[in-house]
Amino acid sequence: xxxxxxxxxxxxxxxxxxxxxxxxxxxxxxxxxxxxxxxxxxxxxxxxxxxxxxxxxxxxxxxxxxxxxxxxxxxxxxxxxxxxxxxxxxxxxxxxxxxxxxxxxxxxxxxxxxxxxxxxxxxxxxxxxxxxxxxxxxxxxxxxxxxxxxxxxxxxxxxxxxxxxxxxxxxxxxxxxxxxxxxxxxxxxxxxxxxxxxxxxxxxxxxxxxxxxxxxxxxxxxxxxxxxxxxxxxxxxxxxxxxxxxxxxxxxxxxxxxxxxxxxxxxxxxxxxxxxxxxxxxxxxxxxxxxxxxxxxxxxxxxxxxxxxxxxxxxxxxxxxxxxxxxxxxxxxxxxxxxxxxxxxxxxxxxxxxxxxxxxxxxxxxxxxxxxxxxxxxxxxxxxxxxxxxxxxxxxxxxxxxxxxxxxxxxxxxxxxxxxxxxxxxxxxxxxxxxxxxxxxxxxxxxxxxxxxxxxxxxxxxxxxxxxxxxxxxxxxxxxxxxxxxxxxxxxxxxxxxxxxxxxxxxxxxxxxxxxxxxxxxxxxxxxxxxxxxxxxxxxxxxxxxxxxxxxxxxxxxxxxxxxxxxxxxxxxxxxxxxxxxxxxxxxxxxxxxxxxxxxxxxxxxxxxxxxxxxxxxxxxxxxxxxxxxxxxxxx
Amino acid sequence: xxxxxxxxxxxxxxxxxxxxxxxxxxxxxxxxxxxxxxxxxxxxxxxxxxxxxxxxxxxxxxxxxxxxxxxx
Numbered sequence: 001x002x003x004x005x006x007x008x009x010x011x012x013x014x015x016x017x018x019x020x021x022x023x024x025x026x027x028x029x030x031x032x033x034x035x036x037x038x039x040x041x042x043x044x045x046x047x048x049x050x051x052x053x054x055x056x057x058x059x060x061x062x063x064x065x066x067x068x069x070x071x072x073x074x075x076x077x078x079x080x081x082x083x084x085x086x087x088x089x090x091x092x093x094x095x096x097x098x099x100x101x102x103x104x105x106x107x108x109x110x111x112x113x114x115x116x117x118x119x120x121x122x123x124x125x126x127x128x129x130x131x132x133x134x135x136x137x138x139x140x141x142x143x144x145x146x147x148x149x150x151x152x153x154x155x156x157x158x159x160x161x162x163x164x165x166x167x168x169x170x171x172x173x174x175x176x177x178x179x180x181x182x183x184x185x186x187x188x189x190x191x192x193x194x195x196x197x198x199x200x201x202x203x204x205x206x207x208x209x210x211x212x213x214x215x216x217x218x219x220x221x222x223x224x225x226x227x228x229x230x231x232x233x234x235x236x237x238x239x240x241x242x243x244x245x246x247x248x249x250x251x252x253x254x255x256x257x258x259x260x261x262x263x264x265x266x267x268x269x270x271x272x273x274x275x276x277x278x279x280x281x282x283x284x285x286x287x288x289x290x291x292x293x294x295x296x297x298x299x300x301x302x303x304x305x306x307x308x309x310x311x312x313x314x315x316x317x318x319x320x321x322x323x324x325x326x327x328x329x330x331x332x333x334x335x336x337x338x339x340x341x342x343x344x345x346x347x348x349x350x351x352x353x354x355x356x357x358x359x360x361x362x363x364x365x366x367x368x369x370x371x372x373x374x375x376x377x378x379x380x381x382x383x384x385x386x387x388x389x390x391x392x393x394x395x396x397x398x399x400x401x402x403x404x405x406x407x408x409x410x411x412x413x414x415x416x417x418x419x420x421x422x423x424x425x426x427x428x429x430x431x432x433x434x435x436x437x438x439x440x441x442x443x444x445x446x447x448x449x450x451x452x453x454x455x456x457x458x459x460x461x462x463x464x465x466x467x468x469x470x471x472x473x474x475x476x477x478x479x480x481x482x483x484x485x486x487x488x489x490x491x492x493x494x495x496x497x498x499x500x501x502x503x504x505x506x507x508x509x510x511x512x513x514x515x516x517x518x519x520x521x522x523x524x525x526x527x528x529x530x531x532x533x534x535x536x537x538x539x540x541x542x543x544x545x546x547x548x549x550x551x552x553x554x555x556x557x558x559x560x561x562x563x564x565x566x567x568x569x570x571x572x573x574x575x576x577x578x579x580x581x582x583x584x585x586x587x588x589x590x591x592x593x594x595x596x597x598x599x600x601x602x603x604x605x606x607x608x609x610x611x612x613x614x615x616x617x618x619x620x621x622x623x624x625x626x627x628x629x630x631x632x633x634x635x636x
Numbered sequence: 637x638x639x640x641x642x643x644x645x646x647x648x649x650x651x652x653x654x655x656x657x658x659x660x661x662x663x664x665x666x667x668x669x670x671x672x673x674x675x676x677x678x679x680x681x682x683x684x685x686x687x688x689x690x691x692x693x694x695x696x697x698x699x700x701x702x703x704x705x706x707x708x
Contacts, residue, residue: 350680448701550694556701603687 002360003334004298004322005621009291010308011317017290021280023311025272028625029304030294031332032279042281047090048274054097055267061104062252064260068398071261078265086273093266104255111248117219118241121234124218127183128231131193134181135228138195143177146201147216147227148192148208155182155190158211165203166196191216272626279624295621296320297334323356325478331356334621341366343404347602352616357476359469361610368462368609369408369601374415375455376554376597378444379562381427382590383420387413412598423555427586428562444552445559451552459548459608460497463541464490466612473613485534486612488526492538493545495519544608550600558596561589642707646700653696660689 008030012020024030059065082089127147128135135145150158163178170176179195192213196204208215217223222233283290296304301320308316323331333353335345337360344366354360377383390413393406420426424439431437444451467490474483498515501507526534565585572578668682 350684449705452698452701546695547691549698550691553694553697553701599683599687600690603684606684607688 001336001363002354002356002358003336003621005295005331005334005356006298006301006320007293007323007327008296008301008304008318008320009293011289011291012312013315014285014288014290016312016315017280017283018276020290020308020312020316021276021283021292023307024292024304025276025279025624025626027300027304027307028623029296029300030292031296031621031623032282032292032294033330044086044090045274045277045281047094048086048270048277051090051094051097052267052270052274054094054101055263055270058097058101058104059260059263059267061101061108062256062260062263064256064264066260067264070264074261074265075268078262078269082269082273093270100259104252107248107252107255111245111252114241114245114248118238118245120219121222121237121241124222125231125234125238127191127216128218128227128234130183131181131191131227132231134179134193134195135226138179139226139228142198143179143195144198144201145193145195145226146204148194148213149185149216150190150192150208150211150213152184152188152190154211154213155192158192158208158213161207161211162194162204165207166200169200169203170197275624294624295323295332296623297621325357328356329617331618332621333618335360335362337362337366343407344369346401346404346408347605351606351614353618353620355615355618358615358618359473359613361469361605361614364465364469364609365605366411369605370411370415372458372551372604373412373597373601374417374419375458375551376600377412377416377558377593378419378423378555379425379427379558379593380417380420380431381425382562382593383413383416383418385413385590386416386594389413423559425559425562428559428564428566430566433566444555445563448552448556451555452549455548455551456545458551459545459604460493462548462604462609463545463612464493466609467493467541470613473615481529484525484529485537486529488522488524488529488534489538489541491518491522492526493541495522496542541612544611547608548604550604554596554600558589558593561585561592565589638707642703646703649700649703650693650696653692657689657693660692661686664689 010020010024084092131147138145159178159180163176166176166178177195177197181193183191183193185191194204194208205215216227218227218230218234219237222230222237224230224233279292283292285291305318305320308318333356335348335354337345341363344362347365347369348354348360348362374383377386386409390406390409390411393402393409395406397403397406422439422441423444424437425431425444426435426437442450467486470486471483471490474480474486495515495518498507498511498518502509502512502515526538530537562585565582568581568585569578572581664682664686668686672679672682
């Protein structure tokens with residue numbers, strides 16, 4: 001149901017504005033219209049915005065993301081320091097943050113550069129390892145070796161030029177000496193190792209440089225006289241760097257563990273303070289008085305007025321009133337449902353909030369969703385599994401959304417088991433095979449038509465209920481065209497149903513004239529209320545009722561697939577393959593049943609049922625309050 | 637022969653809507669994937685939209701079952 005809302009106006013002294021707003025902030029019941037305007041700006045607000053961003057930046061730098069596990073302790077500790085004057089707080093926190101930021105940045109930069117160096121050393125090691133035998137053999141002969149990066153296309157030209165140059169420099173009596181070994185690193189890049197006589201080394205450098213070759217070096221601190229001598233230093237680096245990286249990682253983890261909750265607490269308080277300042281700045285002022293207005297649930301009026309009176313006696317004046325029908329579009333929607341139904345409010349999260357003074361469909365969803373979903377699954381075995389899954393989610397999950405989902409699964413599991421009893425299914429026909437389990441109602445894989453008729457009847461009842469709610473909604477909002485259209489639609493469906501019963505011979509033919517008369521009356525009301533659009537709506541409603549046959553169709557396919565799973569044991573015998581295949585089909589069927597039943601049941605509610613009355617043009621009640629869970633992150 | 641024609645009719649009753657459903661779901665799916673990439677909070681609505689064309693194949697399935705039960 002949707003809570004009754006009250007428009008509350010509070011007047012107070014300007015010099016007590018912060019205290020009054022702080023009091024309302026603590027109470028956390030007042031919903032204000034757009035208090036977070038980005039247009040609002042002054043020095044304090046801007047400093048707080050900057051501080052908040054810095055804190056969030058630090059948390060991201062620390063890779064801290066444990067918002068859901070943040071306890072009250074750090075928040076309370078931080079709250080004590082937030083009692084100082086705001087400018088002092090901002091200054092102090094900002095100063096500490098800058099120092100902390102320098103420390104963290106250094107660690108992160110070192111971490112980054114070490115990782116890059118580690119990668120380079122690995123590559124260097126690979127290169128030296130590749131040329132190791134060539135280099136050692138050549139150096140043992142007293143030759144000079146060097147490594148060059150060159151373009152693949154210039155390889156033959158480089159070698160030819162080198163040979164010419166060496167021939168020119170080598171005495172005639174001697175034979176020129178040039179040995180090389182190449183290694184293709186990338187598509188066009190080649191690493192060329194050259195071995196020449198010490199007398200021609202200078203010429204090699206000149207020729208290679210003129211052809212665009214670049215001399216290969218190990219990383220600066222690891223370079224020794226020759227590439228071969230560098231290998232020892234490189235290997236030492238490869239041992240040392242991971243150790244240092246591990247040290248930095250544990251230092252960061254320690255800082256994250258120690259500082260993450262503290263910074264998060266400061267972020268929350270900065271966020272709260274900022275919100276408070278924005279609200280203060282959005283209040284209207286007249287002389288020495290200020291005015292703050294907003295919406296509160298009617299059941300919070302007493303506590304709000306009592307708290308304000310206790311804290312400020314006659315220094316505050318408050319007035320409250322019920323919203324007029326012209327204001328309903330601006331009133332926020334606050335839902336209230338009994339604990340058993342409340343988790344089903346998650347179905348409304350996919351839609352815009354219901355408008356104020358309309359109908360909250362949560363209770364109907366809580367009744368019909370598990371009923372339909374369970375009818376589609378219709379198996380005790382699967383039902384128990386869903387029940388266990390629901391229990392596990394409800395007990396173990398820290399997140400409200402998953403806990404609510406667990407509650408919904410619990411209800412689906414219970415109804416699946418009840419329908420399973422009605423259809424006599426336990427993992428398909430396993431119940432029949434093992435315990436001679438018989439259906440209490442009927443076996444749906446054989447009695448297809450009765451199940452289809454039943455589901456269509458269920459659909460007719462559900463759609464008629466939706467239309468009744470639509471009529472109520474129309475009357476309540478004094479919209480004649482809505483309630484007349486829904487009433488016409490309702491009467492037409494009833495008349496058509498009556499005609500069908502008469503044609504089947506279940507009612508005497510004398511009722512035929514009455515049914516036709518009712519149909520004409522319904523048609524007239526429909527045309528007056530909705531015109532041609534109403535006629536299309538009526539045809540749509542009949543389509544909507546037929547759509548409920550999916551409950552039987554999906555249920556039938558699920559039942560047949562479960563029987564197929566058992567057949568594998570018949571075909572392959574009680575072998576590993578037979579049991580494996582049966583299990584695989586059951587798992588597939590379970591996933592399909594769970595997903596399909598939920599999806600189609602939800603669709604029946606969203607499209608067929610809620611389409612008849614739901615008016616999703618509202619906005620949710622979001623009071624000006626402290627600690628609003630996930631929102632801290634979202635806003636970032 | 638008569639049974640074969642009934643079977644063919646049933647197959648067509650479920651097969652043609654299945655193609656239509658697949659076509660519609662493919663279109664909705666690709667558009668939905670783009671939407672979810674832009675606005676992840678729309679994932680729930682997209683899943684529901686994805687399920688809407690299945691009405692066609694479900695009704696086709698029902699017609700097929702009725703054909704078989706009535707005439708076969």
